[in-house]
Amino acid sequence: MKRVPALMALVLVALAGAGLGVPARAQLLNDWRVACGADKGAVRKEGTDWHFAPSRDFCPGSGGSIRDGQRSEITTRKVKATTRGAWLFSTMLTFRSGRFEPFDLFRISDGRKGCTAPLKVNVTENGQMRFVSGVPEPRTRGCVTRVTTLAPSERVIRRDGTEHLLEILVNFDGHGGFETTLYLDGRQELYGVYVPGDPEPPRSQTFSFRHGVYAREAFDFSMVSRGLSVREVRPD
Numbered sequence: 001m002k003r004v005p006a007l008m009a010l011v012l013v014a015l016a017g018a019g020l021g022v023p024a025r026a027q028l029l030n031d032w033r034v035a036c037g038a039d040k041g042a043v044r045k046e047g048t049d050w051h052f053a054p055s056r057d058f059c060p061g062s063g064g065s066i067r068d069g070q071r072s073e074i075t076t077r078k079v080k081a082t083t084r085g086a087w088l089f090s091t092m093l094t095f096r097s098g099r100f101e102p103f104d105l106f107r108i109s110d111g112r113k114g115c116t117a118p119l120k121v122n123v124t125e126n127g128q129m130r131f132v133s134g135v136p137e138p139r140t141r142g143c144v145t146r147v148t149t150l151a152p153s154e155r156v157i158r159r160d161g162t163e164h165l166l167e168i169l170v171n172f173d174g175h176g177g178f179e180t181t182l183y184l185d186g187r188q189e190l191y192g193v194y195v196p197g198d199p200e201p202p203r204s205q206t207f208s209f210r211h212g213v214y215a216r217e218a219f220d221f222s223m224v225s226r227g228l229s230v231r232e233v234r235p236d
Contacts, residue, residue, distance in 0.1 A: 028077040029087050029209055030230040035059070035075035042072050043212065050074060052212050052223040060113075070219075073212035076230065081110070081204040084174035088167060089209060091228040096161045097221035100125045104214040105157070106168055108178070108194075110204035112136065115143035118194050118204060119180055121168070127156030131180065131192040153182070153189035163226075169233070176203045 032050070034043050042055035057071040089106065106121040116134025123129055131148045157164060167183040175196075182190040196203055209230065213223055 028079050029232075031077045032074045032211075032228070035073040035210055035212070036071065038072055043074060048227050048229070050211075050225040050228055052221075052225070054213075054218060054220060057214075069214070069216045071212070071214045072223075073210050073214055075109070075211075076209045078111075078206035078208045079172075081172075081176045081207055082174050083172050083207070086169060086171040086233050087209075088169050088231050088233045089211070089229075090165075090167045090231070091211075092163055092226040093157070093166045093223070094161050094163045094226070095157055095159055095221065095223045097159045097219065099219040099221070100159070101215055101217050101219045105129070105166075105211070107210040107214070108170065108180075109208050109210050110206060111208075112204075116145045117210075118207070119148075119178070119192070121182065121190075123157050124152060127158060128152035128154075129157065129182065129184070129190060131182075131190055133192070133194050135196065148192040148194070149190050153184065155184045155187060155189055157184075159221075170209075172207070178207075 032045075036057070036059035038055040038058065042053045044051050052072040054070050055072045057069050059071060102122060102124050104120045105123050107117045108119040109117050112134075115136050116132060118133055118135075120132050121129055122132050130152045132145065133148045134143050134145045136142075137144050165183075165185050169181040169183070171179040173179075177193070177195040179193050180191070181188060211225065211228070213221060
């Protein structure tokens with residue numbers, strides 16, 4: 001895949017004036033906390049680093065049983081779905097496991113129940129990544145889930161503790177849709193677009209970011225997300 005400079009076309013959004021600090025809406029997507037709760041010690045923060053280990057899934061409707069899968073996730077605060085702008089998620093990631101179960105590493109959530117998130121980064125059994133999206137179908141009260149990337153990533157998330165630079169650029173269009181570009185170790189690997197379905201499904205009201213390990217099957221692992229940050233950016 002063609003090499004691209006790691007986000008060279010982006011610059012930090014200029015602050016409105018000296019001393020004003022980070023724009024409030026940028027802080028909303030960089031304010032992380034444990035999602036739904038977790039088993040003791042499964043998710044912990046040390047400075048700007050987050051450590052993840054197996055936990056039962058305590059989100060509503062999951063039953064709280066590890067047999068129903070596992071969820072060791074953190075989540076940001078919410079922004080309105082009418083928000084326009086681009087945000088860059090960035091972290092140095094290490095993952096260790098002797099197992100090869102697939103799992104979700106990053107998600108853009110709108111709080112929906114009974115349907116796949118608007119976007120999730122799914123790590124397959126061999127470590128390749130792909131984008132998966134769900135769109136509610138109001139006429140059938142179901143959910144249409146689809147892989148939104150033509151091919152999985154060429155580079156992989158290794159499970160031997162190799163450190164990777166993971167960058168995810170999310171550009172919200174202000175109408176409930178967004179573009180997402182994923183970079184691994186400085187190379188663009190995935191690109192996808194999410195648009196609300198037609199005709200007129202229930203629209204997302206808010207969006208938030210989630211990061212960690214969510215899997216349908218429980219398995220042993222350890223993951224460290226070092227120097228995690230989310231910054232608002234703009235085209236140069």
